[in-house]
Amino acid sequence: MTANPIAETVASLMPRARTELAELVSFRSVADPAVFPRSECEAAARWVADALRTEGFQEVSVLDTPDGTQSVHGLLAGPEGAPTVLLYAHYDVQPPLDEDAWVTPPFELTERDGRWYGRGAADCKGGFLMHLLALRALKANGGVPVNVKVIVEGSEEQGTGGLERYAEAHPELLAADAVVVGDTGNFRLGLPTVTATLRGMTMVRVSVDTLEGNLHSGQFGGAAPDALAALIRVLDSLRAEDGSTTVEGLPSDAVWDGLAYDEADFREDAKVLDGVGLIGEGTVSDRIWARPAVTVLGIDCPPVVGATPSIQASARATVSLRVPPGQDAAEATGLLISHIEKHTPWGARVAVEQVGQGQPFRADTSSPAYTAMADAMRVAYPGHEMQTSGMGGSIPLCNTLAELYPHAEILLIGLSEPEAQIHAVNESVSPEELERLSVSEALFLVNYARSKRPDDA
The missing domain is CATH 3.40.630.10 (Zn peptidases)
Incomplete structure (x- = not known):
């Protein structure tokens, strides 16, 4: 200096x-x-x-x-x-x-x-x-x-x-x-x-219930609806095959016009493991600055250590959705909630609670x-x-x-x-x-x- x-x-x-x-x-x-x-x-x-x-x-x-x-x-x-x-x-x-x-x-x-x-x-x-x-x-x-x-x-x-x-x-x-x-x-x-x-942000907490209580997976598995499996399917519906965010009704094709983020630099900055691909389409700048991005922040379910052979009656997750400039966070929240409710399988009971939002x-x-x-x-x-x-x-x-x-x-x-x-x-x-x-x-x-x-x- x-x-x-x-x-x-x-x-x-x-x-x-x-x-x-x-x-x-x-x-x-x-x-x-x-x-x-x-x-x-x-x-x-x-x-x-x-x-x-x-x-x-x-x-x-x-x-x-x-x-x-x-x-x-x-x-x-x-x-x-x-x-x-x-x-x-x-x-x-x-x-x-x-x-x-x-x-x-x-x-x-x-x-x-x-x-x-x-x-x-x-x-x-x-x-x-x-x-x-x-x-x-x-x-x-x-x-x-x-x-x-x-x-x-x-x-x-x-x-x-x-x-x-x-x-x-x-x-x-x-x-x-x-x-x-x-x-x-x-x-x-x-x-x-x-x-x-x-980008703005909205956070929601998703709760799925299917049974009055956990059941033995040998006695009831194959017919009894599994709340954890239902939640996994809901969360999977929020991404396309390439990993792009797919909330129905929410545009996800905007283009960033400005400083370019080289993909090799991004991989190094993000510490992506060798052989693992990036998700989404478009340039890195498009994906992280101009388009929505969903992330599962946490899931309440039994840990691997101590797990029992049980069908889960309830499961819960917190989901974050980053909202790019040009989109309204409140509207994006409504679309996210509608998407989750629509894609919950087997008639499972689902409740979605908003826990945070910023434009x-x-x-x-x-x-x-x-x-x-x-x-x-x-x-x-x-x-x-x-x-x-x-x-x-x-x-x-x-x-x-x-x-x-x-x-x-x-x-x-x-x-x-x-x-x-x-x-x-x-x-x-x-x-x-x-x-x-x-x-x-x-x-x-x-x-x-x-x-x-x-x-x-």
């Missing part, structure tokens, strides 16, 4: 950032009390609130949102007449999955091979540290030139909509001229990228904020121009912000580049990426403030 006072300051702050990220990662802040105690999320929220107060935020609040989780809000006043920028991150994380598969403990930040490993290191506790680093660098180099609002969510990974509902009830809370969502990532490590589109998002990349970010990234990543890509994941708050504040410019950046392996075991963050993106954000705030005061430029 070329010599720059802000860059030099951020570099000097990295040891402190590592210590703080280790503290934040240590909270098992999975927003599901069935997995970890609610107190873990509450402790993480307090840590975030204390960090904002330490940075001089005049107003810091821990908000109780309608889904039973907490979000942290803070306000740092800038110069009179300066624009307001909202910085977003979330402190809740995905469950660690198979803890035995982690090389090092998931809730202990551990340095290995130049990366920092731990659940939430990239998604998205590191995103909050990115915001702190940017603000600290600005304060050390003339001050923060904008009004800053920070919102750190407590249930983004669960998709339960607590912060969205709270914002809708308090529309003044997050009002801003520009929003930096620190929850995506560069297309490739070291390649500065803003995310232009997000897809498309940013206006022609706005002045994107020019300000491109200029900032050009400095933070010498020799590279800012790229735009899609992201197959969902950030439900983005659409809420776009609807509440139609004139706000929304940018998505973050630390979740492919090597970060977010949502998987051995999640990690590149400290170099954290450093460069913190510099990018700080310079963006300077550029954006200047763009709003052209007579003073």
Whole structure:
């Protein structure tokens, strides 16, 4: 990175950032009390609130949102007449999955091979540290030139909509001229990228019942309807032979017009086993950024160990459907439910409960904020121009912000580049990426403030 006072300051702050990220990662802040105690999320929220107060935020609040989780809000006043920028991150994380598969403990930040490993290191506790680093660098180099609002969510990974509902009830809370969502990532490590589109999401829980109770498979097998087999057939109906998502009535042939994702690179990033083919048709970019994608997230059924020769009376699954820009998540939910009900065999009783939903998002990349970010990234990543890509994941708050504040410019950046392996075991963050993106954000705030005061430029 070329010599720059802000860059030099951020570099000097990295040891402190590592210590703080280790503290934040240590909270098992999975927003599901069935997995970890609610107190873990509450402790993480307090840590975030204390960090904002330490940075001089005049107003810091821990908000109780309608889904039973907490979000942290803070306000740092800038110069009179300066624009307001909202910085977003979330402190809740995905469950660690198979803890035995982690090389090092998931809730202990551990340095290995130049990366920092731990659940939430990239998604998205590191995103909050990115915001702190940017603000600290600005304060050390003339001050923060904008009004800053920070919102750190407590249930983004669960998709339960607590912060969205709270914002809708308090529309003044997050009002801003520009929003930096620190929850995506560069297309490739070291390649500065803003995310232009997000797929939306709906989640449903499917319950199938066929019998009053389990039956002996020898005595009744062959005639008695098996609930688990019925559920498997329902789930199989959601994919074509090539693996493409096939929800009746839901278009699945859109084409991505933008940055191409090479299939060999995707196989390496996704760690696809040798000899195993990819699913779907079209380009990789089409499949992960422009088309719907169904995933079975979990099934309730007897485990292999301890299984008995029984016909199952009941079975249950959670199904996720990613919804691309241009499609409505509510309509997609209705089509998914209708499809499941139609394809349940043998007259089995089926109940479908929606447990989460978020709309897809498309940013206006022609706005002045994107020019300000491109200029900032050009400095933070010498020799590279800012790229735009899609992201197959969902950030439900983005659409809420776009609807509440139609004139706000929304940018998505973050630390979740492919090597970060977010949502998987051995999640990690590149400290170099954290450093460069913190510099990018700080310079963006300077550029954006200047763009709003052209007579003073």
